[in-house]
Amino acid sequence: MSGASDGLIACLLLAGITGLLVVVTRDPCRQVYALAGNGLVLGLLFLALEAPDVALSEIAVGTAVTPFLFLATLAAIATDRAQR
Amino acid sequence: MTPRSRLVLLALAALILVPAIVRIALVLPGFGAPTALYGQTVNALLPDLRHVTNMVAAVNFDVRGIDTLGEEFMLLCAVTGATVLLRGARGERGNLRAGHISGRPVLARADATTLVCRIAASVTMLFGISVALHGMTTPGGGFQGGVIAASGLLLLYLGEGYAVWRALMRGPILALLEGGGALLFVLCAAGPLVAGRPALENVLPLGDLKDLYSGGLMVGVNAAVALAVAGGFGLLLLEFMEETRVPADDPAPEEAEP
Numbered sequence: 001m002s003g004a005s006d007g008l009i010a011c012l013l014l015a016g017i018t019g020l021l022v023v024v025t026r027d028p029c030r031q032v033y034a035l036a037g038n039g040l041v042l043g044l045l046f047l048a049l050e051a052p053d054v055a056l057s058e059i060a061v062g063t064a065v066t067p068f069l070f071l072a073t074l075a076a077i078a079t080d081r082a083q084r
Numbered sequence: 085m086t087p088r089s090r091l092v093l094l095a096l097a098a099l100i101l102v103p104a105i106v107r108i109a110l111v112l113p114g115f116g117a118p119t120a121l122y123g124q125t126v127n128a129l130l131p132d133l134r135h136v137t138n139m140v141a142a143v144n145f146d147v148r149g150i151d152t153l154g155e156e157f158m159l160l161c162a163v164t165g166a167t168v169l170l171r172g173a174r175g176e177r178g179n180l181r182a183g184h185i186s187g188r189p190v191l192a193r194a195d196a197t198t199l200v201c202r203i204a205a206s207v208t209m210l211f212g213i214s215v216a217l218h219g220m221t222t223p224g225g226g227f228q229g230g231v232i233a234a235s236g237l238l239l240l241y242l243g244e245g246y247a248v249w250r251a252l253m254r255g256p257i258l259a260l261l262e263g264g265g266a267l268l269f270v271l272c273a274a275g276p277l278v279a280g281r282p283a284l285e286n287v288l289p290l291g292d293l294k295d296l297y298s299g300g301l302m303v304g305v306n307a308a309v310a311l312a313v314a315g316g317f318g319l320l321l322l323e324f325m326e327e328t329r330v331p332a333d334d335p336a337p338e339e340a341e342p
Contacts, residue, residue: 049116053140053223056215057231064235065317069324076327079183 011045032070039063135290136220136299144225145305149284152305153273156312160266163316167259170323181330182246193245201243208236216310220299226306230313237318246329253322261315268308272301 018038025031039062046055113119123139130142144152184190209232215222216229241249276285288300297303 051223053138053225053228056224056228060228060231060235064238065231065321068238068321072324072328075183076324078185079328082185 005048008045008048011041011048014041015045029071029074032067032074035070036063036067039066131293134286134299134302135293136302137294138220138223138225140223141219141225141302141306142299145219145302145309146284146286146299149273149305152309153269153284156266156269156309159312159316160262163262163320166320167323170327174326180247180250183328183330193243198243201239205236205239205243208239209233212236212314216306217296219306219310220302221294221296226309226311227313230310230315231317233310233314234317234321237321241325246325250325250329253318255319255322258315258318258322261311262319263312263315265308265310265312265315268311269305272304272308276301 015038018034018041022031022034022038025034039058042062043055043059046052046058118124126139126143126147130139130147131137134142134146136142212229212231212233212235214229215224215232216226219225219229237249237253240252244252273284276287277283279287281287284301284305286300286302288304290300291298291303299306
């Protein structure tokens with residue numbers, strides 16, 4: 001591991017931990033927020049790896065847009081069930 | 085499949101795969117070692133050839149522009165498919181009321197939330213436009229800028245609530261952005277063909293290095309991608325959000341029985 005700074009190692013560890021949290025979370029609604037946290041950590045990891053353009057798209061897509069699409073889907077399912 | 089047989093299968097798979105993975109991991113170049121010949125060649129040649137400082141943009145929009153054209157149309161197809169599927173089950177007419185589960189309290193938004201979200205949404209969208217505009221000089225570009233601008237729409241929803249957000253978002257305008265961006269990309273690709281040159285050949289003046297206008301035709305392609313991505317993601321957000329509204333009075337037409 002030549003050239004790996006402390007921040008990079010911390011980001012890698014955090015990425016592993018948050019990824020594990022996404023898997024072990026059972027409630028879909030909480031899982032969405034775990035996924036958003038994982039996206040944010042991945043964005044920071046890309047930033048630490050000197051890929052700021054990838055970090056920008058990862059933070060926008062992985063932290064904002066994808067979790068929102070999941071939340072909207074969960075809300076649609078919940079309102080649909082409530083009407084039946 | 086019982087848990088026991090799953091574990092047996094896992095052990096068998098690990099027995100075969102782990103030695104291969106370890107062997108490959110041991111011969112990989114060191115972490116962070118810049119050994120990719122392609123990247124070094126691009127870094128050495130492209131600033132002089134294309135007058136841009138963002139090598140990722142130069143590769144995406146010029147050197148391998150045709151690949152990006154394909155990706156652009158994958159995005160267009162995906163967004164169109166999602167829109168058609170969702171609208172097909174829901175009908176076209178809108179409704180400004182958000183759906184609500186009975187018995188769940190509806191909390192009014194604090195003024196502070198609305199204010200913070202309005203400011204943050206404006207700043208986010210401006211940042212997205214800036215990232216897209218500076219695609220030739222700094223990291224980022226059309227895709228990143230478009231996605232950031234579209235995610236600003238989410239902040240707008242957070243601050244304003246469903247009814248105002250739905251009244252602000254115009255589906256046809258977002259669709260026009262998406263389709264117009266794709267059309268602009270095709271025009272950029274086909275323009276040189278008309279002049280008897282290869283598709284996407286950089287026929288425009290290249291401009292100056294580190295200038296806002298640099299890279300010639302890449303500026304047009306970058307703008308096309310920014311428009312298409314912002315419109316496409318905005319349309320996707322709108323269609324998913326529409327799924328949570330109170331159903332309108334017109335139920336979607338039932339599919340005809342064969």
